[in-house]
Amino acid sequence: xxxxxxxxxxxxxxxxxxxxxxxxxxxxxxxxxxxxxxxxxxxxxxxxxxxxxxxxxxxxxxxxxxxxxxxxxxxxxxxxxxxxxxxxxxxxxxxxxxxxxxxxxxxxxxxxxxxxxxxxxxxxxxxxxxxxxxxxxxxxxxxxxxxxxxxxxxxxxxxxxxxxxxxxxxxxxxxxxxxxxxxxxxxxxxxxxxxxxxxxxxxxxxxxxxxxxxxxxxxxxxxxxxxxxxxxxxxxxxxxxxxxxxxxxxxxxxxxxxxxxxxxxxxxxxxxxxxxxxxxxxxxxxxxxxxxxxxxxxxxxxxxxxxxxxxxxxxxxxxxxxxxxxxxxxxxxxxxxxxxxxxxxxxx
Amino acid sequence: xxxxxxxxxxxxxxxxxxxxxxxxxxxxxxxxxxxxxxxxxxxxxxxxxxxxxxxxxxxxxxxxxxxxxxxxxxxxxxxxxxxxxxxxxxxxxxxxxxxxxxxxxxxxxxxxxxxxxxxxxxxxxxxxxxxxxxxxxxxxxxxxxxxxxxxxxxxxxxxxxxxxxxxxxxxxxxxxxxxxxxxxxxxxxxxxxxxxxxxxxxxxxxxxxxxxxxxxxxxxxxxxxxxxxxxxxxxxxxxxxxxxxxxxxxxxxxxxxxxxxxxxxxxxxxxxxxxxxxxxxxxxxxxxxxxxxxxxxxxxxxxxxxxxxxxxxxxxxx
Numbered sequence: 251x252x253x254x255x256x257x258x259x260x261x262x263x264x265x266x267x268x269x270x271x272x273x274x275x276x277x278x279x280x281x282x283x284x285x286x287x288x289x290x291x292x293x294x295x296x297x298x299x300x301x302x303x304x305x306x307x308x309x310x311x312x313x314x315x316x317x318x319x320x321x322x323x324x325x326x327x328x329x330x331x332x333x334x335x336x337x338x339x340x341x342x343x344x345x346x347x348x349x350x351x352x353x354x355x356x357x358x359x360x361x362x363x364x365x366x367x368x369x370x371x372x373x374x375x376x377x378x379x380x381x382x383x384x385x386x387x388x389x390x391x392x393x394x395x396x397x398x399x400x401x402x403x404x405x406x407x408x409x410x411x412x413x414x415x416x417x418x419x420x421x422x423x424x425x426x427x428x429x430x431x432x433x434x435x436x437x438x439x440x441x442x443x444x445x446x447x448x449x450x451x452x453x454x455x456x457x458x459x460x461x462x463x464x465x466x467x468x469x470x471x472x473x474x475x476x477x478x479x480x481x482x483x484x485x486x487x488x489x490x491x492x493x494x495x496x497x498x499x500x501x502x503x504x505x506x507x508x509x510x511x512x513x514x515x516x517x518x519x520x521x522x523x524x525x526x527x528x529x530x531x532x533x534x535x536x537x538x539x540x541x542x543x544x545x546x547x548x549x550x551x552x553x554x555x556x557x558x559x560x561x562x563x564x565x566x567x568x569x570x571x572x573x574x575x576x577x578x579x580x581x582x583x584x585x586x587x588x589x590x591x592x593x594x595x596x597x598x
Numbered sequence: 599x600x601x602x603x604x605x606x607x608x609x610x611x612x613x614x615x616x617x618x619x620x621x622x623x624x625x626x627x628x629x630x631x632x633x634x635x636x637x638x639x640x641x642x643x644x645x646x647x648x649x650x651x652x653x654x655x656x657x658x659x660x661x662x663x664x665x666x667x668x669x670x671x672x673x674x675x676x677x678x679x680x681x682x683x684x685x686x687x688x689x690x691x692x693x694x695x696x697x698x699x700x701x702x703x704x705x706x707x708x709x710x711x712x713x714x715x716x717x718x719x720x721x722x723x724x725x726x727x728x729x730x731x732x733x734x735x736x737x738x739x740x741x742x743x744x745x746x747x748x749x750x751x752x753x754x755x756x757x758x759x760x761x762x763x764x765x766x767x768x769x770x771x772x773x774x775x776x777x778x779x780x781x782x783x784x785x786x787x788x789x790x791x792x793x794x795x796x797x798x799x800x801x802x803x804x805x806x807x808x809x810x811x812x813x814x815x816x817x818x819x820x821x822x823x824x825x826x827x828x829x830x831x832x833x834x835x836x837x838x839x840x841x842x843x844x845x846x847x848x849x850x851x852x853x854x855x856x857x858x859x860x861x862x863x864x865x866x867x868x869x870x871x872x873x874x875x876x877x878x879x880x881x882x883x884x885x886x887x888x889x890x891x892x893x894x895x896x897x898x899x900x901x902x903x904x905x906x907x908x909x910x911x912x913x914x915x916x
Contacts, residue, residue: 339720392905393859395664399846400901407894414891517842521666521724534718566740570732577711577725584715596716597797597807 285531286543292579293546296553303560310435316556317437318429318505324443324548325498326519327526328451328541329491334527336487337467337536338387338394342402343495344520346379348512349409350499355418355509358500365421372503373496379405380492384485394488402516409511416510420503428504439501443545446497451541459486467536526551529579551576610856613908614871617900621878628886639764643756645877646766647832649870650825652848653770653777654705654818656869659852660781661811662794662861663712663719665818668848670730671704672841675826677734680836683748690748697827698820704730705819709812719815735838742837751831766828773821778866790814794861850901851876856908875904 280287297316301308326343333340350372357368379401386397431437454460462483465473473480498519503509523544524534530547532539554575558568590596625632651668658665679697683690704726711722747755757765781787789810792800801807825844830836849859855872857864879900883893 386902386906390902390906392902393853395859396849396853396905397902399849400898400905403846403894403898403901405898407891407896407898410889410891410894414889514842521727524721525724528718528721534720566735567732569728569735573725573728573730573732576728577722580717580721580725581711581715584717587716594798594801597801 282538285539286546289530289543289546289550293549293553296550296557300553300556300560310431313435314429314431314437316553317440318501320549320552321437321439321443322498322502322505323519323522323526323552324545325446325494325501326523327530327544327548328446329494329498330520330523330527331530331532331539331541331544332463332487332490332494333394334524334532334534335467335536335539336463336484337470338484338487339524339534340383340398340488340491341395341520342379342383342398342405343491343523344516344518345402345405345409345513346376346492346495347499347502347519348510348516349379349405349412350376350496351502351506352409352413352418352509352511354500354503355420356412358420358424358503360421365424368421369500372500373493376492376494376496376499377489378492379495380489381485383492384488387488388481388485402520406511406513406516409516413509413511416508416512418503418507418509420507422507425504425507428501442497442501446494447542447545454490455540459483463487464537468538522551523548525576529576550579608856608865608868609908610854611865611868611871613904614854614856614868614875617875617904618871618878621875621882625878625882632882632885639762639767641874641877641881642767643764644881645873646764646770647825647829648844648847648851648877649770649873650773650821650828651844652851652869652873653773653866654821655848656852656855656857656864656866657777657781657790657814658719658818659849659857659859660790660794660861660864661814662797663811663815664849664859665708665723665815665822666720666845667704667708667723667727667730667819668822668845669839669841670727670734671701671819671822672826672829672844673836673839674704674730674734675701675823676830676836676840677738677743677826678823679751679827680743680745680747680830681737683751684745691750693748693751694754694824694827697823699823701823701826702816702820705816705822706812708819709815712815713808713811738838740838742835745836747831747834747836751827752834753831755828755831766832769824769828773824774866774870781866786810786813791862794858794863796862847876847880854901854904 300316301312304312306312326347329343329346330340353375354368354372357371358365359368383398383401386392386401387394390397428438428442432441459479459482462473462478462480463486465476465478466480466483470480526547527539527544528534528547529550530539530543530545532543551572554572555568558565558571563571587596622633631637651672655665655668675697678700679693682696683693708719708723708726711717711726712719715722753759754765754769759765760768781790789800789805789807792805793807793810797807822841826836826841829840851872852864852869853859853872854875855864855868855870857868879897883896888896
């Protein structure tokens with residue numbers, strides 16, 4: 251009467267389906283993580299060459315210096331990633347970085363309480379800058395490129411006002427802790443980056459506004475039709491960008507133990523952050539990618555200069571080399587054109 | 599007659615024009631020298647350099663792209679023109695064409711990457727900027743070139759040969775007239791707008807999209823090179839990073855003039871007015887001796903304020 255076979259069959263089918271869906275899932279995860287993985291691989295290879303050629307070898311000092319230099323750009327690149335995911339752009343990240351550096355050089359001083367309040371003020375300023383950007387983009391309905399271009403000028407003016415000449419005194423112990431190594435030779439900045447990814451980025455990405463940011467970047471109209479909180483997602487993207495840029499500014503204050511309203515520095519960090527985001531596998535059209543890839547992208551960009559140094563190449567060649575590497579690494583992405591079936595797909 | 603004329607002036611043009619009047623009135627109240635013909639002609643001369651750069655950038659922005667290689671292509675134009683002036687001593691008039699040619703080359707490369715390799719212009723032109731910078735730093739060993747600008751370059755940049763109007767303004771006017779004709783009277787120009795609106799549709803109508811994109815980037819590069827040669831003539835020398843202060847003001851000028859940063863919409867008259875607004879603003883802020891900090895903040899606030907009054911997107915997003 252009751253045939254046991256169908257249920258068995260269906261169970262076997264379910265298992266098979268489970269396995270194939272698992273494989274599909276794995277393949278999907280791998281293909282969506284291809285950018286960060288390529289950047290990570292590139293970084294590991296480059297860093298291995300760098301350490302191998304370095305006169306001091308694999309010492310805690312070398313690792314620490316590399317981590318500190320990379321972490322600055324990595325943080326600014328993380329900041330840039332989130333607006334880019336919403337298919338926006340934040341051209342003011344570099345200036346927020348400089349502004350918070352200047353504020354840090356004034357406030358992060360004194361005892362534990364003073365330093366703590368100073369750090370809070372610096373991070374708060376970053377949030378404020380981000381909120382202004384977000385408000386202009388969401389409430390003001392301005393194009394992100396031009397709105398953040400203008401606010402960048404405002405932030406730079408504030409930085410100049412805070413620190414007309416380079417200088418400043420900051421809490422030595424705090425600065426040394428932030429730029430030093432933990433016992434075992436692990437750089438504090440690496441731990442800081444890991445902590446931000448685990449406690450900041452990953453929870454954000456799986457939260458409603460984080461997923462909404464991806465949805466907005468991939469198709470704003472579809473996101474709107476599905477009731478995704480578009481305005482909140484965009485606003486928080488810029489707020490978080492300001493926050494991450496402020497952490498970078500704080501770290502710069504610790505590294506240099508001073509502040510400087512340096513427009514060239516701010517501009518170059520803004521542009522390098524875009525490059526790092528792209529090298530890390532995030533699409534400038536929005537919707538795909540992530541901050542982890544940007545961290546590796548930033549480390550790749552920073553290691554290029556170090557490689558030239560250990561190979562004793564003339565530093566004059568560094569900008570040219572950097573440009574060629576950048577173009578080649580984004581040019582590799584064009585190989586996908588060979589697989590395109592209809593030329594219509596080329597056009598947006 | 600008057601109404602058709604007013605209709606042709608769209609809101610951004612009127613608003614930016616109003617901003618110029620406001621700036622001049624405020625300046626005139628501060629000091630009468632702000633409204634003297636000598637000062638205004640001087641400002642037009644300075645505006646001409648930005649105007650030439652903004653013209654090229656506008657072509658690219660109309661496509662929905664952006665050209666971030668402007669700073670170092672300008673510097674390349676300046677350095678190559680003074681260098682060519684030195685090499686080709688008897689034919690030193692070749693200096694300017696050589697600078698334009700170098701800029702054209704970089705622009706063609708930009709266009710190739712964006713159109714044929716389909717790399718987003720923002721990142722490709724950023725890389726090209728780094729390459730132009732690298733080439734120039736290798737060429738000069740990191741120092742300012744010793745060569746001086748040729749007589750022709752100086753004449754073109756600072757001379758006032760006809761009616762006392764600076765020659766640089768004539769150059770800008772020539773570039774402007776050519777651009778207006780190109781945009782409004784040729785199939786190429788109409789395709790520029792069409793691509794900015796919907797590139798797929800242009801492709802499906804069997805127009806050669808890639809050629810138009812390459813053409814616009816090439817023009818932008820050539821104009822940046824020309825601006826570099828003019829700037830070198832203006833300061834009699836080329837120097838490192840001489841183009842850096844031109845990228846962001848040029849973008850701001852194009853957008854303040856009502857060109858949509860996403861492409862497809864914008865008129866050249868708007869860009870002209872945007873350039874004049876930016877130049878006047880910068881000049882007045884530096885003359886009233888406000889500290890640099892206040893100047894930067896005011897500059898940013900004015901741009902945000904102007905955009906909020908007329909540069910806002912549609913309410914329905916998308």
